[in-house]
Amino acid sequence: MKKTFKLVDLDCANCAAKMETAIKKIDGVTAASVSFMNQKMTIEADDARFDDIVKEAVKVCKKVEPDCEIVLK
């Protein structure tokens, strides 16, 4: 499954790159992309564990850039 999330207050390009690297390392993630320009994040991962993976992704993003909020819907 592939899903896109909006990011609010993603202020630095390097943080976006770091988030992307961190998300890609999560087990079960097949592809991930964080776009600083579009303020968006796309995650492609296992269907069965998708929700858990997204939760994990939010956690690692918070670690990199606590001010950036991920809009889950």
Next chain:
Amino acid sequence: MSRKQKKMLVRIIAAAVIFAAGMFIPESEELFSVLWFVRFGVFLCAYFTAGWDILWKACRNIAHGQVFDENFLMAIASVGAMIIGEYSEGVAVMIFYQVGELFQSVAVGKSRKNISDMMDINPEFANVERDGEVSEVEPDEVQVGETVVIKPGERVPLDGEVIFGSSGLNTAALTGESALREVTVGDEVISGSVNTNGLLKIRVSKPYSDSTVAKILELVENSSDNKARTENFITRFARVYTPIVVVAAVLLAVIPPIFVGDWGGWIYKALTFLVVSCPCALVISVPLSYFGGIGGASRYGIMIKGANYLEALAKAQTFVFDKTGTLTKGTFAVSGKKPEGISASELLSYCAAAEQFSNHPIAASIVKAAQAQGGIPKAENAEELAGFGVKAVVDGKEIAVGNYRLMEKIGVNITEQKSAGTIVHCAVDGKYRGYITVEDEVKENGKDALAELKRLGAERTVMLTGDRELTAKAVAKAIGVDEVQFQLLPDGKVKAVEELYRSKLPNSTLAYVGDGMNDAPSLARADVGIAMGGLGSDAAIEAADIVLMNDNIQNLPLSVRIARKTRRIVMENIVFALGVKLAVLVLTVFNIGNMWAAVFADVGVSVIAIINAMRCMRIK
């Protein structure tokens, strides 16, 4: 400016005022005297006003294990400067850094908004007519078959067919073309275009998720997933760059003073290194440039599915074209008349009269040509002979119009003609009266487009077609392609692309230009698949990497120019950012640089790189 940015601006101004006040307090000779405390207190006040959030973030991020984070580097550098007694420098660096960050955030926000406004084709609502009442609903709530009312000035929310009214549609946001598209009852309208003058009612033909506007939006939104190789390279580079500079800073602070002393001086240099080690200028300039290039292209109706394709197009040297619909219009037109014993206009009239009941595209082109010269005589007893042509009676004369085999069949002796295009023979009362040639028209600006591609450095241009040799060669010559491969079956095109792919120059790419009609495999096989006339063709939008929404082939060299310009700007930014950073590092070691220069090398360079990147949007 957003509220957050305004708040930051206020803080910066306040800090700058306090800082300026601090500069008036004379430096005290004596450490920890009253004067010293006052001065230090004022500077500290300015420092916290400007940078408390940086310090806070630095601490918090360290707790999260983010060591080489920008905030941390800036915090260490400025606090370090204060500790070694450079109070004013520490404060100034923090203020200057915040100014740069603010400027950067405003510039990025602005450019992002510019570009997204340009791509904004999303219809916000649909006026749907239900039981005689019109109500405003979300476009995705409208069902196929329902009637939607579009007032002048509104955007067409869904694809459909006009059932009432006529108007001019502005498709500029989709195709980059400024000419209005006139539509009336029975015509198809495409979502995303803007109704300009008349009230229209349409019957919806596709659900919102399948409509043109949704397809294009999806394409635009996904474009940021496909990152360019340069971008991935630079983020990887940033990951090693920062630690290396930080390690160099530590070494610089410790090793030289052991031998030559002057701890304070060397620590100051090391702190300067830390400021320079922030990688943001590098990291931000690359995606911003590609974003700008993709945005600029969209203004001309050129939709690019990702920065990686823009990057690949910049390196394209082999261009492979499909003939029909790409280099030619895909519509037939009468290109020559060769009468025998009658006038050319008579020949055309006879042919058109006989062909007027046929719906074959070739017949239609003859009828169209005859109408243009002044009307078509009546015909009776028209009879279509599949595979041969048609027979009819016009003014009491027996007319036979068709191919060579028809002439043979009715016993008219002629020699077979060899010519590009399709030949339509005509016999009147059993007597040969000449022939008409009908050809697929070459696009008028095709030749210019090819010439421009050559100028841009296209090494090899190849045309692929399923047509006969003569036709193929005539088109190739008219348009100016280097090579032509003819009589290819649909799968033969992919094989041809495959072969050309193997023989392309190293480090260059192959672009395939088609109309997406049955060349999806070729579009996919090429490094860059470019589809022409994407508007209204879902197949093209899906199969290609770059979609030229309108049918103008001039947009092909334009895309190449945009790709090249973007690549050049990306390179400029990388070289500039790295160059300045390295220069400041070297100057610092030799005592010429200072922390001010270092802050410039960080945020100043970012801002210049951002401004440079914005040039990608503007292409003539």
